[in-house]
Amino acid sequence: MDSGRPRRRLWHVEGARTLRSVRGATIIAAFAVGIGLLIMLFGEPYQVRLAVAAYINLILVLGLQIFMGNANVANLAHPGFMGLGAYLTSIFAVPLVIKKTLIPNAPFGLGEVQLGVVSSFVAAVSITGIIAALTGLVLVRLSGIAATILTLAILVIIHGVFVHWVDLFRGTQAFYGIPKVAGIETMMIATALVILVARLFKDSRIGVQLRASATNMLAAEAMGVNIRALRLIAWVLGGVVCGIAGALYAYYLGTVNARAFYFHAAFLTLAMHILGGMRSVTGAVVGVALISVAMELIRHLESGPVILGAQLPDLFGLGSLMLGVIIVLVMCLRSDGLMGGLELDEVLDRHWKRWRRGG
Amino acid sequence: MQYVAEQALNALSIGAEYSLLALGLAIVFSVMGLVNFAHGEFLGVGGYIMYAMALFGAGDIWMILPVCLLTVVITAVLLERVAFRPVRRAPATTGLLTAFGVAIILQNVFLMGVSPRPKAVPAVAVLNTTVDIGSFTFTILQFLEAGVTAIAIVLLVVFMRRTKLGLAMRAAAHDFTTVRLMGVRANRVIATAFAISGFLAGLAAIFFIARRGAIDPFMGLLPVLKAFVACVLGGFGSLPGAVVGGLVLGILEVVLIILLPDFLAGLRDAAVFFIIGAILVGRPQGILGKKAELGDKTA
Numbered sequence: 001m002d003s004g005r006p007r008r009r010l011w012h013v014e015g016a017r018t019l020r021s022v023r024g025a026t027i028i029a030a031f032a033v034g035i036g037l038l039i040m041l042f043g044e045p046y047q048v049r050l051a052v053a054a055y056i057n058l059i060l061v062l063g064l065q066i067f068m069g070n071a072n073v074a075n076l077a078h079p080g081f082m083g084l085g086a087y088l089t090s091i092f093a094v095p096l097v098i099k100k101t102l103i104p105n106a107p108f109g110l111g112e113v114q115l116g117v118v119s120s121f122v123a124a125v126s127i128t129g130i131i132a133a134l135t136g137l138v139l140v141r142l143s144g145i146a147a148t149i150l151t152l153a154i155l156v157i158i159h160g161v162f163v164h165w166v167d168l169f170r171g172t173q174a175f176y177g178i179p180k181v182a183g184i185e186t187m188m189i190a191t192a193l194v195i196l197v198a199r200l201f202k203d204s205r206i207g208v209q210l211r212a213s214a215t216n217m218l219a220a221e222a223m224g225v226n227i228r229a230l231r232l233i234a235w236v237l238g239g240v241v242c243g244i245a246g247a248l249y250a251y252y253l254g255t256v257n258a259r260a261f262y263f264h265a266a267f268l269t270l271a272m273h274i275l276g277g278m279r280s281v282t283g284a285v286v287g288v289a290l291i292s293v294a295m296e297l298i299r300h301l302e303s304g305p306v307i308l309g310a311q312l313p314d315l316f317g318l319g320s321l322m323l324g325v326i327i328v329l330v331m332c333l334r335s336d337g338l339m340g341g342l343e344l345d346e347v348l349d350r351h352w353k354r355w356r357r358g359g
Numbered sequence: 360m361q362y363v364a365e366q367a368l369n370a371l372s373i374g375a376e377y378s379l380l381a382l383g384l385a386i387v388f389s390v391m392g393l394v395n396f397a398h399g400e401f402l403g404v405g406g407y408i409m410y411a412m413a414l415f416g417a418g419d420i421w422m423i424l425p426v427c428l429l430t431v432v433i434t435a436v437l438l439e440r441v442a443f444r445p446v447r448r449a450p451a452t453t454g455l456l457t458a459f460g461v462a463i464i465l466q467n468v469f470l471m472g473v474s475p476r477p478k479a480v481p482a483v484a485v486l487n488t489t490v491d492i493g494s495f496t497f498t499i500l501q502f503l504e505a506g507v508t509a510i511a512i513v514l515l516v517v518f519m520r521r522t523k524l525g526l527a528m529r530a531a532a533h534d535f536t537t538v539r540l541m542g543v544r545a546n547r548v549i550a551t552a553f554a555i556s557g558f559l560a561g562l563a564a565i566f567f568i569a570r571r572g573a574i575d576p577f578m579g580l581l582p583v584l585k586a587f588v589a590c591v592l593g594g595f596g597s598l599p600g601a602v603v604g605g606l607v608l609g610i611l612e613v614v615l616i617i618l619l620p621d622f623l624a625g626l627r628d629a630a631v632f633f634i635i636g637a638i639l640v641g642r643p644q645g646i647l648g649k650k651a652e653l654g655d656k657t658a
Contacts, residue, residue, distance in 0.1 A: 324460045332442070
């Protein structure tokens with residue numbers, strides 16, 4: 001069979017498809033960045049801080065979407081990769097003077113190394129990618145539930161290394177002194193770029209084949225789809241995006257603690273991902289926006305506010321409880337999430353067509 | 360010699376605890392294809408009911424144990440009815456994520472209802488007293504864990520092989536549709552599976568809390584994770600696989616406790632998971648798992 005010729009003949013079709021997904025990504029990114037611009041212009045400083053947290057979560061959820069949304073394997077290792085990105089950035093970027101007090105016995109001579117902001121970012125994200133590739137080699141050998149359990153194991157292993165490799169990661173103590181170079185503008189640019197990457201990946205040849213294999217593994221394999229290789233690519237790309245989320249987190253907060261990269265983060269982002277709809281990039285944006293707002297409202301309730309003169313009791317844990325409720329309800333009632341696998345541009349196009357036909 | 364014998368029993372009893380949890384997971388999974396991540400929270404349910412009983416003055420151990428078992432069984436059946444029935448026909452990932460949600464809800468109900476901090480449950484600590492046999496030192500708990508688990512497994516095997524419902528459950532693991540065509544009620548098979556898994560988890564809860572002497576809202580997380588790993592290691596959905604996986608995990612853990620130097624002791628869980636990852640590279644289908652063929656139920 002000559003596989004080269006038909007592909008060349010279809011080149012203009014693929015070009016048009018790429019253009020369409022770039023257009024779609026632009027619409028989604030405009031939506032996501034637009035919210036941030038409004039908050040930047042009219043919001044209070046604390047609302048800007050919340051928006052930054054939401055953007056970091058959005059990048060993380062997009063990293064999750066790249067693998068989980070396309071391969072349809074529930075993944076919980078993503079906070080681990082975020083943590084790797086954050087810690088590695090810190091280790092490279094912290095000034096030497098502070099580093100001497102933080103990790104005086106750093107292995108591999110890392111105690112004497114200090115890189116610039118950009119090179120630290122690149123180095124950290126690359127190493128995260130390499131670690132993702134190594135874990136991915138094991139992961140793609142499993143499928144379905146076993147693969148999910150392995151992602152859990154990966155999260156526990158990464159967290160265990162953070163907490164117990166004190167010489168490099170300072171254990172349970174916080175890592176500080178990281179240059180705070182990222183603001184909300186950086187987050188918006190990064191989010192837009194990651195949305196573009198996620199959408200292009202979803203619509204690419206690899207993404208389409210991967211989604212086909214998630215729907216029917218046997219049929220896809222029979223068509224000659226190399227599922228393992230595709231999953232590995234998605235896993236590494238997803239891990240790199242999670243690493244980027246972590247690096248930006250470190251550059252924004254200036255301090256990093258292993259607790260931020262464990263089950264709570266996993267459940268929070270998982271709920272965001274599920275609420276919006278796993279198969280859609282827009283779903284990630286919608287889920288992050290809704291749950292970020294909801295969590296902030298619930299946070300007020302948790303601390304026992306006074307409403308209409310009545311002192312409500314402390315309800316610590318209510319936020320997490322609601323996350324659980326959201327996950328169960330979405331799964332029972334609408335397992336495809338709010339977006340139902342559609343993208344914003346597809347929804348708009350449908351309405352546009354209907355409106356033209358009706359008018 | 361003495362040290363070896365003590366550690367061997369230790370490995371066996373820890374392995375037995377994982378086997379109990381893993382068996383419960385495997386039964387539910389084999390029958391309805393649900394990965395019940397909320398299984399670990401059964402430990403929490405058992406623990407908090409013990410705590411509540413002691414709090415209200417019903418501290419007698421012979422009252423606590425049956426009530427604990429019963430509560431966990433009822434919780435398991437109730438959860439199936441409320442949360443897992445709506446997603447019964449859904450793909451495995453949907454069920455898994457629902458179970459995640461249920462686990463988070465239960466954890467935070469414990470947290471909000473009692474306390475985010477650990478609470479002592481001394482009621483069953485009696486089981487953890489040490490006995491000397493000759494020159495060996497053991498705890499009663501270790502014998503109980505190994506013994507009760509063995510009895511539970513034998514009873515389970517008898518149930519699965521000698522009763523009609525057991526036969527239906529074994530058949531359901533292969534083809535649920537045909538089981539229903541034979542006139543067996545699906546709800547009954549699934550409810551039984553949950554009841555059994557709850558009962559085994561209740562036993563595990565008693566042992567687990569006797570060992571630790573305290574409860575906290577998130578105590579189910581790591582044990583259920585290990586039970587999952589035991590299931591994957593043994594071959595997901597296989598009942599003998601769950602037992603073997605649990606035992607292997609227990610042995611691995613004790614060996615690592617002995618071998619790892621003190622400064623690496625904290626990495627024990629990480630090391631266990633790492634070794635298991637390495638085993639799965641060689642045998643992705645698990646120790647007793649079979650390669651899936653066309654038309655088989657797959658994990």
